[in-house]
Amino acid sequence: MAHTDRLSAVSAPDVAALAAGTAIFGTGGGGAVYTSQVLAEEALLAHGPVPLVTVDDLGPDDLVILMSGIGAPTVGIEMLSSRHQIDLLVREAEAVAGRPITTLMAAEIGGSNGVAPVGWAARLGLKLLDADAMGRAFPNAAMVSMNVAGVPCDFSVLSDVVGNVSVIKTVDLHWLERHARALTVASGSICLGVHYPLTADTARGAVVEGTVSAAVRVGHALLSSSDPVAAVAAELGGSILLTGKVVDLDRRTEGGFARGSVTVAGTGTDAGRLQRLELQNENLVVLEDGEVLVSVPDNVTIIDAETGHAITTEMLRYGQRVSVLAWACDPIWRTPRGLELAGPRAFGYDLPYIPFGGPTR
Amino acid sequence: MSAMRDLSLGVDVGGTNTDAVVIDGTGRVLAATKQATTDDVTGGIRAGIVAVLAALGEDRSRVSRVMLGTTHATNAIVARRQLDRVAAIRLGAPAATEYPPLLGWPRGLAELVLAGSAMVGGGHMVDGTPIAPLDRDGIRRFLDGLGAFDAVAVTGIFSPSSPEQELAVADLIREHLGPDARVFLSQDIGPTGLLERENATILNAALYSVARSVTEALVTVVAEEGLDAVTFFAQNDGTLMSLDYAAQYPVLTIGSGPANSIRGAAALSGADNAIIIDVGGTTSDLGVVVNGFPRESTLPREIGGVRTNFRMPDVLSLGIGGGTTVDPATGTAGPGSVGYRIATEALLFGGDTPTLTDAAALAGASIDGRTLGDLPPHLRTALRTALAQARVRLADAVERLSLGRADIPLVVVGGGGFLVPDDLPGAGPVVRPAHGDVANAVGAAISLAGGRADQISRLDDREAAIAQASEAAVAKAIQAGADPLQVTVVDILETPVTYTETPTIKVSVKAAGPLARLGERTRARVA
Incomplete structure (x- = not known):
């Protein structure tokens, strides 16, 4: 933080x-x-x-x-x-x-x-x-x-x-x-x-x-800033990976979870770039050009590109204008036991975990 | 009656202007006018209809339909005028008792509208299991204990997928209060999302008198003019309702203004898929028309501070209009606007406030046949900077709505349309249809009749659920006046439901079709 x-x-x-x-x-x-x-x-x-x-x-x-x-x-x-x-x-x-x-x-x-x-x-x-x-x-x-x-x-x-x-x-x-x-x-x-x-x-x-304090601070940053997207990213010590629009959405229910993927195509300065997010109720993995940019347990939230408000998996719609926000998880999740419980493999992805944004605090 | 009864008269009652148009069966505009909206609504409607009928002359007898779109219901909620008092009954206790009806409403509005509320036993779980037995005595006791009220709003948990209980309660209330009791059911108003649907149902009940005043104004003027025409109301999703239906469900007209603007502009341009930009004095409103319908927003909408889940067109508003002021020092456009005072305050009209209209005139746009006088160099620079800035923002907004497709036409309407250049980056071909200034009224005149229905089912039964929801949506469209032979399903939305024993989905289906021809209106019952 x-x-x-x-x-x-x-x-x-x-x-x-x-x-x-x-x-x-x-x-x-x-x-x-x-x-x-x-x-x-x-x-x-x-x-x-x-x-x-x-x-x-x-x-x-x-x-x-x-x-x-x-x-x-x-x-x-x-x-x-x-x-x-x-x-x-x-x-x-x-x-x-x-x-x-x-x-x-x-x-x-x-x-x-x-x-x-x-x-x-x-x-x-x-x-x-x-x-x-x-x-x-x-x-x-x-x-x-x-x-x-x-x-x-x-x-x-x-x-x-x-x-x-x-x-x-x-x-x-x-x-x-x-x-x-x-x-x-x-x-x-x-x-x-x-x-x-x-x-x-x-x-x-x-x-x-x-x-709880952190959530209130992030919310204040979002609600009070003239550039809420940047303010939220700054408050979390995170990054905006891409700003664009939802161009593909594939959702289905499997084993009680909403699973699927969403593809965001960059616009403006991000034009020409594509990112795919893998979902399982939550956003789990972000891929671009075949490379993993972020994966669980690090955090990825799709937010409204204008207002900065979070968009839940169920509210995603084709054509929405969004920013992909990522930030580092709490250090406890980067321990061997943390990764065993909530790393990419715990969600069925055969991927090594690469900490987002470098090592933890 | 065929060729001689082929005209539709569209009316749009806005906050400032009441527009009216007459179109023929091919969509050609035969007459159009813009009149001031009056406090009593009737005056503006009368002036508009009289003007277009006068322009038609003897052809006025060819008018067989009159369609009206209006923001009147929204304005009544915002201004808290003329609202009825409502008794709110929720079926489903003990579920949802943590969240009483009208939770989160602005206090003044809640006090004005609510005669009383009760949460009684009843309702269903997602799979249709009853939550509790229906508390019939509780409903009667609640109604007997109330002071004066005008209408009853009934909201049952999961009534969109288990509708029978709300219908039974409506019968019970009419048995108890008399056959003329005004009862409104949430299943007719919106999809799952209990509090938002309940809010909308209560607002709908509160708007009954307001809606009556507009429907009666329309009926009055049509009768005064001796028009032998059927009257309709436009609703949020660009489809029409019969006048009876509009009087019953006024809340469904709340977003008809932008919906009509989007559909009218698309029709005037001849495109089924297009991006629409309506450039006014203060804002530019952008929308998307997909297969002839406005793309709907999925985000919850607030009306006068009340959270609802109405189907509303997805509109992106930018603070860029013909009256947007330009800072002479920096060339910054907006956020201020001279609004309707543009005709006296802009440089082009002899005033002394630099505006985007002046910037467009400087760049060579022909506006009202006027020319700018000599301007000092710094002001010219400021105006050029402002116009470039405004066009970047417009291009960015269009690009965002286009879903990356540069082949979708950009339809420009509204008095400030000259701000959009023919070669806007990222936009498809720019179309500037004639009569774009009355696109709202055209949209009302060309609307279809439609209906939407939701169904929750096992994933295995997905096709059956879609079929069932489609059947219900088609029935609702027919009830709203659509020709039974021409109704089609126009939209299917599926959402997975988690934490269920078996994979479950929610399907939401919209059906629409052209209006039934006169004399052939069919009254269908929803199964």
Whole structure:
């Protein structure tokens, strides 16, 4: 990150920036942020700002839990959550843990899962950890920083729109993903869940810190600049790989994921260049002239060439005018275990990982 | 009645001008006029229709159709005028109760429009499984507990793919309130996207009286003039609705202005695929027509601060127009504009504000037969710089819309069209059709009748889903006035749905066709 200023609280006026920022961190996935944004704003107006704390601020009595939506974005925009879902989740989690939950953390900062926890924390009267488990969006619950750090998930709780609650204890995250997915399908393709209870000790070094603050900063840069595309790239310490338009789009559903590719043809000073992005819910690989420019776990987001706003995989359309934005992932993903979980091979690409933008900070 | 009943009269009611044209069956413009829009709407419509009918003389009896496009509904929402009070019912509790109706609306507008809201048991999951049993008593209790209201808006979760429950609720409400109760269903308004569709349905219900005032104005003038003609409204996607349908679904007319401009300009130029640029006094609006229809935007649209998911034409607006001011020191064009005061303030018209119109005149454009007086050298330089700058921005915008195809014609309309040179870099052949200044009204006059339907299904059943959605879209087009024999599917959009047991897709189909001939209008029921 180019900047490291931390916020100490999130209040209602920050939410628009947070939402614009988390959409950028969505790297093509993460779902539409608008409904989460409206709800978070209302919650903060009703309940006041949410304290934003760091791992160092956590005391021995603090228990952090991740809360997130899971399911199909196309269903998520229609069958929205019930008012009682989050209360059911926290009550059940406290019963299973045997102690109060004090702090929420976003599972992924990318997309609506990065915005909604702010509103949930406000309504539940909890603190929010300035961190998440991805530093971006990933399609798989095993692709979390705690898994890289070797911290196990003690339990998960899912609740659905009609009030069904399930506690899941699996031997590892792959089984968790499998069970959570099956339950989600049974619940109409959308659920809310809490998982990964963390203490000050287990959270340290196992979460991606500072990402809530970073998303707000990126959003502010986007919303306040006269050249939002450049401002966003600068704030992330990233680059614009190409500016052009979507000239080909191939999307299909395979194994529960939107897979495919999008081709962007350069315009203006980029005229004559072509880039292809491989998608699997998120943008995974960028190719130009047969060469890999960027690959997971580094971040790629297609943004509107005029406004700088992120365009999710499902909102991509032929003829859109876009810029391809790339920036380096959190260092935890560049460790051997990080690459094993979320490198190109984890997504089925037989490619060596070449860090984008040189070595990490 | 064949050859003698072949004329269409198009009217466009804008914020400033009301335009009217008459075209024949081949699309030829026989009469055109531009009149001032009046506060009561009727006056402007009357002046426009009277003027073109006078120009037709005895041929006025050949007019068999009158089509109207307008931004009146948008203006009513923005100005918060004449809006009805709405009772909003959502079917689907306990789902979506975290997001109450009218969430995120500007407060003043919400207070003005909302008589009350209820989230009651009902709705469906993506696969058609009921979320909860329909709470019939809850609906009756809610309605009984309300103060005065004018209309009811009903939005069921996943009603675009499971429509039966909303229809049953409409029956229930009419049983309870009486057969004349005004009930609006979200399945008739928009696709999946609960809050946006619900917002649009509530706005639609609130616009009923406004829409009536315009439809009645049109009916009144047509009757006053003794025209034996059927009347239609233009909607957002460049298709027409019958007047009954427009009165029922006014929210679908909200984007008709730009849609008509794009289609009208394309038709005047004779192109089915074209980039359209409408250069006005303050802005240049660019759109794309693909196979005769405006390309639609996929981004959510806000109307008066309310988020909706209407089908709207994809329009790119640049701050470049004939009235755009030029900084005499730097040659920077805009962002200011003298707007409609150009006829007094531009140098060319004896004023003292340098504008892009003056820059074009200096470069040799013939404008109103006028010539520029002597200008100091620094001002000439500034004007040349500004024109070059404006043309680069225009070329860039055209290039972005062209999808890289330089063979698509660029159709130039609007009073400031002289700002676009014949050799704009990256553009195809430049076409400047006659009557380009009334392209909006022409677009209204040539619109087709159309309808759209959505269907979610298993990927295995994709073809059946497309067939089913196509059938529903065709039925909607016929209901909107299309000739049943000539309706065709014009657009199919597929989106994958993830996190489902089996691969699932959403298909969205649009059908359209020419209007049924007089006396042959068929009333089809949506299956």
